[in-house]
Amino acid sequence: MHLSSPAIVLSVRPHGEHGAIVRALTPRDGVQPGYVRGGRSRAIRPVLQPANAILGEWRARTDVQLAALTVELVHSRAPLFDEALPAAALEWLTALTATLLPEAQPYPQIYAALDAVVDAVEAAPSARGWAGSIARYELLLLAELGFGLALEECVVTGAREHLAFVSPKSGGAVSRAAASGYEARLLALPAFLQAGGEAGWNEVFAGLAITRHFLERDLLTGRAAEVLAARGRLVERLQRAVA
Known part of the structure; x- marks a missing residue:
């Protein structure tokens, strides 16, 4: 070899x-x-x-x-570990990837995405510039490992417009009309998870809540759940940055 x-x-x-x-x-x-x-x-x-x-x-x-x-x-990227927020982001990204990916299996999209998000953490002047990409990377990992979310159309009606929530059970998007009366049972769906682009802090935290739910449910179980401590540190530091 x-x-x-x-x-x-x-x-x-x-x-x-x-x-x-x-x-x-x-x-x-x-x-x-x-x-x-x-x-x-x-x-x-x-x-x-x-x-x-x-x-x-x-x-x-x-x-x-x-x-x-x-x-x-x-x-x-060693200098980034002298700054609390970038350090927490890189710790989580690398630990999550190491935990989830099996050895010797090609994942070219994940490699490209990890390289891009790490570059974003290094280049952006503040966490606002890269925080949303963490959620998008987690979403990609879920998809590549067979647990992708269906965010293109409403899981109830098939509508492709006004998608505002995600079902925590099915992982499918739910339109605002179909969610009426059930909003408290659903996860808020921020637009950037579908369309990309910039995200406000409320959207970032909504996206991270979605991906955490499905990572915990479908992938980070048993001993693998130990890695969630790194994610907790990252989210805590992001919340401090906003406060």
């Missing part, structure tokens, strides 16, 4: 006295684990920061053996 590819670092776990086991997302070969010799050294540790863009080279004698991984830094 020999693979050379650009990748985004997702997680790093110490192994032995000096090494580290790294999981990184590649464009064509999905999540790839590898053992980095000296991964805990002062020279290599900054390269293995989650969210960093690297060029990785994985080598193993067999497909079932943990590959030896050598890394070259392409772009460091």
Whole structure:
């Protein structure tokens, strides 16, 4: 097994006295684990920061053996971890991706989306510029893993206009007219989840409420639910930024 590819670092776990086991997302070969010799050294540790863009080279004698991984830094996002909000965003994005994606399965859309949202966190002058993209990324993960929401038309009437809610049971959109009298049982659907574009803070939090509900129900169960603590820290810091 020999693979050379650009990748985004997702997680790093110490192994032995000096090494580290790294999981990184590649464009064509999905999540790839590898053992980095000296991964805990002062020279290599900054390269293995989650969210960093690297060029990785994985080598193993067999497909079932943990590959030896050598890394070259392409772009460091380490400075973002000195700021509370960007740090919380990158921690959540990488932890969620590492938790949900199976190894060695190609997810080119997820790679492109993660790369884009991490770039947005790095480039935007405030969280307002990237917070909505977190919800859209979570929505993509749900879809790619078989739990996509049906937001194109009303699940009750088939109408494509005035979609204002999401059913927490079916994951389908509900029009304002069809929701009459049942609004309290439904999740508010912000327009940016369908059409993209900018979102106000109320819309951002509404979008995050939708994706959290379905992530918790369908994907983050059992031990995987532990990763939700990182999401809680992110949302708490976003709420503080608005207050």
